Amino acid sequence: MTIASWIETxxxxxxxxxxLCFExxxxxxxxxxxxxxxxATLLKSDFRISKGDRVAFLGYNTPEFLMVFFACARLGAILVPLNWRLTALEHLYxxxxxxxxxxxxxxxxAPLIEFVQEQLPACEVVGVDFDPASNCANSRAYPSMMARVDDEPRRPxxxxxxxxxxxxxxxTTGYPKGAVLTQNAIFWNALNSIHHLDLTSEDNVLTVAPLFHVGGLNVQTTPAFYIGATVILQRYxxxxxxxxxxxxxxxxxxxxxxxxxxxVSRSPLWNKTDFGDLRIVETGSTTVAPNLCDTFRAKGTAVVISYGATETCPLAxxxxxxxxxxKVNSVGLAARHCQIRIVDKKGQDCPTGGLGEIWVKGPNVxxxxxxNPEATAEAIQEGWYHTGDIGYCDEDGYYYIADRKKNMIIAGGENVYPAEVERVLLEHPAVDALAVVGIPDDIMQEIPVAVIVSDSLKSMDNRKEVEDALNTFLSDKLAxxxxxxxxxxxDDLPRTALGKIQHFQVREQLLQDPQFASRTAVRAFARGEYTDAHQKNDWPTPSELRQRLQDESKDGKRRFLQSYLQTQIAGSLGIGTDEIHVETPINQMGFDSFIAIHLHYQIGELGFEIPLTRLLERISICELVDELLDAPSKTPPDSSVPSIGFATAKETSLREIAKHPASFIQQEWYELCEETTPDNTLYGQLIQSFRIRxxxxxxxxxxxxxxxxxxxxALRTTFLKENGHLWQQIHAEAKVDFVSYDAASWSADSLREAITAFTHQHCDPTKDAMIQTRLFTLAQDxxxxxxxVSHLVADGWSLWVLFDELRQLYHALSHGLTPSLASAESHVNFCRWYNEIMQGDIGQEFLSYWREKLIPEYSHVQLPYDRPPSQTDVHVGTVITMPVxxxxxxxxxxVAQAEGVTIYAFLLAAFHAVLHSYAHQEDIAVVANFP
Structure with missing residues (x-):
């Protein structure tokens, strides 16, 4: 007998x-x-799947998943459901x-096929809804194979x-562990569920939670098939x-x-939906707000709560x-076929109301x-599964979950359970969701911190008032x-596929940047929207900012823009917003060209057009805001189009030209490299490395x-030199020179050699990609x-833009979101504009000045040295960083502000003075490679 016999019966x-109903x-x-x-016949005859063999499934909720699940049960095989939210590396693991x-x-x-073929050639691939043969030789299509399989009854x-x-x-740490669940465990879990939900054959159960999770598969779906009910399956x-x-x-x-x-309760369809037949909503997996349950009960639908784990199949x-x-905060009574104990650190049963670890015993474990026998021995002792959760039992046998043992915060020697604090804060009407985590503290060892999702509280201007209000709310409820x-x-919190808040991720994000609670939701710091040490800057995404501006009145737009610009400028200057006066000309605040470029970029993301040079003139924030509001807005990018930032009509016509003139600086840089590198291949490269944990x-x-x-x-460019002129050729499609290496088994020397070989590899601008990327995977995390990136097409500022865009795109794509970026400027147009400048009066005046300064023969500056200098000129130097x-x-x-110069110009003059103090030469020329 197998659980597939349920369906046969x-x-x-x-x-x-x-x-089963599906679409x-x-x-x-x-x-x-x-x-x-x-x-089952297909698995056995075509793929030789037999008892104990593992069959993996990666897909959304579909009938095919359930067919493979029950087919494995007939054969005694084992199904390995894959979480579709994981990365390719996690799937491969x-x-x-x-x-x-x-x-x-x-x-x-389907992109996973490539990795499976490379890394696991013995693993065959079956396309559930497509024929993957073109992607992988070792693959077949499920629909076509099923069409030729006869339905011949065979003994399971x-x-x-x-x-x-x-x-x-x-x-939360290390690699995932695979919990092995037997058919017997699923059978006994079904009996628990039938008692839990009063499930009968007349029920219609709606499954929307993912089937790769025991919550989606075993709380109601397999029990429904056991009892003979109907399952309504939603893809996701x-x-x-x-x-x-x-x-x-x-x-x-x-x-x-x-x-x-x-x-669901926030959907616009909520008030239009008839809940007449929906008698039960089952919930759990994390703290459940009482008011959320009341919202559904007001519709006449009962709400029941469960507690369990993957290891208990899951009901306990x-x-x-x-x-x-x-019993508002209780998760209920022990499951019909389970035993529960609350145990202290010595392994003794706690008295009624005493906090301890929850242990579970039953045929569903x-x-x-x-x-992983070591992890098994640690988790299951004498038949009792140690959940790692802290809870207690009242005098009526109702159980309460205090927290995960590993989430416990030790504050000044006192144990603080985040779930308890979360439960109380969820009673506040303005709190939608939250996570309480502990962060290190020199005095208290740890202190609790609340990371809250709340539209109404977040929009309040006075942060101190908000915190005071929350502290007042908690004052008589918590020690x-x-x-x-x-x-x-x-805006949101990191969650598992079933919506459980991942506290360890929240804590990691706080520790990475204690000014902000979630790098996925609060993007301000990484985007350059800085904040004072005691102020919170929580700017939304560019598209959200544009929408907010569109919804505001003109006065509202003015106030919002003034605050936004104050924060941008203050962050760039490293000062507080209270030092930025909206009536003071911004060029008197220590403003320089880099800050102007940064501000110009941020203004562009809001959808406004203003000349970059205007930001270097005498203009105050108030005057700038007035000009922005009076100027025509740029058309924001269409966030519904996945291929963002692709060619506009104007850019397309430019790309149809075979080649375009290189800029003046590119021409000069190319010629300098030709003179200084004999093989003509080293044209300067900007290299950035990241350690990703x-x-x-x-x-x-x-x-x-x-x-x-x-x-x-610019990143799709190669260069061509003809008749003394440098041309850039813009290619229509991206080359994407990206290679990933599984370096988990490499030695430190091998890794060092591979990285050195890549970073020192010469770039040929006539054929190589302008951007090259390598990823070395040492472990899953x-x-x-x-x-x-070639210096011919990028500088330091370009890298900031590049990595900022990569960050935004990766976040969106890895979370299944549609990315949205401001429209990109054309590098060809920039080169054309720059060449016009250099060929005009301004450019000629600029060149004449430097020719006059640099043509005369200068003797070497007589500086002290600690080793004999080279007898020949060497054009290779180094970068020395001096923290200030x-x-x-x-x-x-x-001082720079008082003198009316930038800090950069001031430091350049100081460097000149230092050289003079050593050399005692009157005429010293210092040439900088920055404007």
Whole structure:
């Protein structure tokens, strides 16, 4: 007997009853049973899958997933469901660790085929909804193969004792662990679920949570098939689609984690949806706000809560419709077929109300972790699974979750459980979601910090008033040591696929940059929108800023722009916004050309046009805002178009020309390199390296590089010299010179040699890509990224723009979002403009000045040295970085401002004076490579 016999039994007794609905398809139990039998035959005959073999599946919620799942049960094989949110490297780790022989893959994830073929050639690939043969020789198409498979009844090879699932836990440290769940565990979990939900064969259950997670697969879906109910399968979660399904398919129950419940309740379809047949919403996986439950109960729908883990399949504790609703924060009673203990550090049972670790025992507990006996022995002792969660039990047997043991904060010797603080803060009507984490403190060891999602609180201008209001709210609800010391407001929080907030990621982001709570939601610091040490700057994305400006009145726009420009300028100058007066000309504040370029870029992202030179003239913030509001706006980029920043009509016509004149500086730089490098291949390269301590989505990174290269014609350039003139050839398509290496097994010397070889490799501008990228993967969460850009097409400022765009694009693409960037300037147009400047009066005056200064023969500056100088001129130098103390930097800024010069010009004069003090020569020329 296997769990696939559930389907066979219903096919015999109720063959025409609908088992599964998906989009416009419906499968009766007889049809579903036939599909499962044929899939099992296919796996056994064509791929030689037998008892114990692993079969992986990467795709959204589809009937094919369930067919493969039950087919594996018939064969005694093991299904390895892959989380589609993971990166290619994470998928490869799971495939390699599980030793999967076969991978079912949906077309949306076809890029993974390339990596599977390279890294795991023994793993065959089956296209669920496409034929991947063109991508991978070792692959086939599921639909065409199923068409030729006969439905011949065969005796199942599997049994209830066989493992059926290896579900890899997300984990907070190290590599994921594969929890092995037997068919027997799934059977007993189904019995728990039927008791939990009062499930009958008359129910229609709506499944929107991902099937790769036990919450989506086992809380209601497999139990529904056990009892003979109908499953309505939604491809993936979307709040509007959930409400449409409730209206059209009339489900009687569904599983929604709290973040899903919140999204559904905020949908514009909420008030138009008839909840008449929906008797139960099941929720859990994280702290559930009582007011969120009340929102659904007001619709006449009961809300029940469960607690469990992947390792318990997942149900261990749950509430029922008839549970005591006065136990507001309880997760319910022990599951019917589970035993629960609350245990102290000595392994003794805690008294009623005492906090301790939750232990679970029952036939639904996992068999262990795949190929990890050490972790298994630590997690399961004498049949008891140690959850790592802290909780307590009241006198009526109701259980309460205090927190994860590893999330516990030790503040001044006192234990603070984030879940407790979160539960209280969620009672505040303005708090939508939050995470409380601990950050290091010299005195208290750790202090609690709250990272809050709240539109209303975040929009308040006075940060201190907000914090005071929250502290007042908490003052009579929590002991002082439990209250957060700081509050940060963000747009969203990092979550797992089922919406569980990932506290360790929130904490890591805070530690990386303590001024901001989430690099994914608060982008200001990385974008150059700096803040004072005691002020919070939470600017939205460019598209959000443009929308906000569009919604404001003219006075509102003026106030907003003044505040925005004050913050930008203050950040660039490294001073507080209170020192930026809106009536003072900005060129008197220590402004220089680099700050002007930065500000020009930020203004452009808001959709405004203003000449760059205007920012270097005598203009105040007030005058600048007036000019921006009176000037015509740029057309913002269409964020709905994935291929952002691609050629406009004007740029397309330029690209049809075979070649374009290089700029004056490019011509001069090229000729200088020809003179100083005998092989004519070293033309100056800007190299930037990054150490990335997290997983990397290689596909998203490659696509981000492709978009950036396609966006900027300078990066699609090669150079050609004809008759003494330098030409740049703009290629229509990006080359994307990107290579990733699995360096996990490399020695330190091998890694060093590979990096050195790449960074020292000469660039031939006549044929090589202007941007070259290498990624060295040392571990799943440890990478070295090196980006090399030719100095012929980029400078220091260009790199800032490049990496800022790469950051935004990678974030969007790796999270399944549509990226949005301001339209890009054409490098060809820039070169044309620059050449016109240099050929005009200004350029000729500039050249005449420097020719006069540099043509005379200067003797060498007589400077002291610590070793004999070279007898020949050498055009190779180095960069010496000298940190300047903040107080000295402030003094320099004030002196430069008083003299009406930039800090750069002031330091250049100081360098000139230092040289004079050593050499005692009157006529010393200092040439700088910056304007």
């Amino acid at each position: 219903h096919a015999r007794f109720a063959p025409t009853k609908v088992a 416009n398809l419906a499968y009766t139990y007889a049809e579903f049973a036939s599909k499962i039998r044929r899939t 799971i495939l390699r660790n599980s030793e999967s022989k076969l991978l079912f893959l949906e077309s949306e994830f 090879d599997g049994s209830l004792e066989d493992p059926l699932l290896i579900v890899y836990t997300s984990g 979660f979307h709040p509007d689609q959930v409400l449409l399904s409730i209206n059209n398919h009339r489900p009687t129950m569904t599983v929604l984690v709290p973040s899903m419940m919140d999204a 504790i749950y509430s029922r419709r008839d549970s005591d609703i006065s 996992m068999a262990g972790y795949w190929k 002082s040591y439990k209250r957060p010391r700081h509050f940060f407001f963000v 997290s997983a990397v989505d290689i596909s998203a990174l490659r696509n981000a590089l492709r978009i950036v290269e396609q966006r900027h014609d 440890d990478h070295i990224l090196i980006v090399k 103390r903040p107080e000295m930097a402030e003094r320099l800024r004030k």
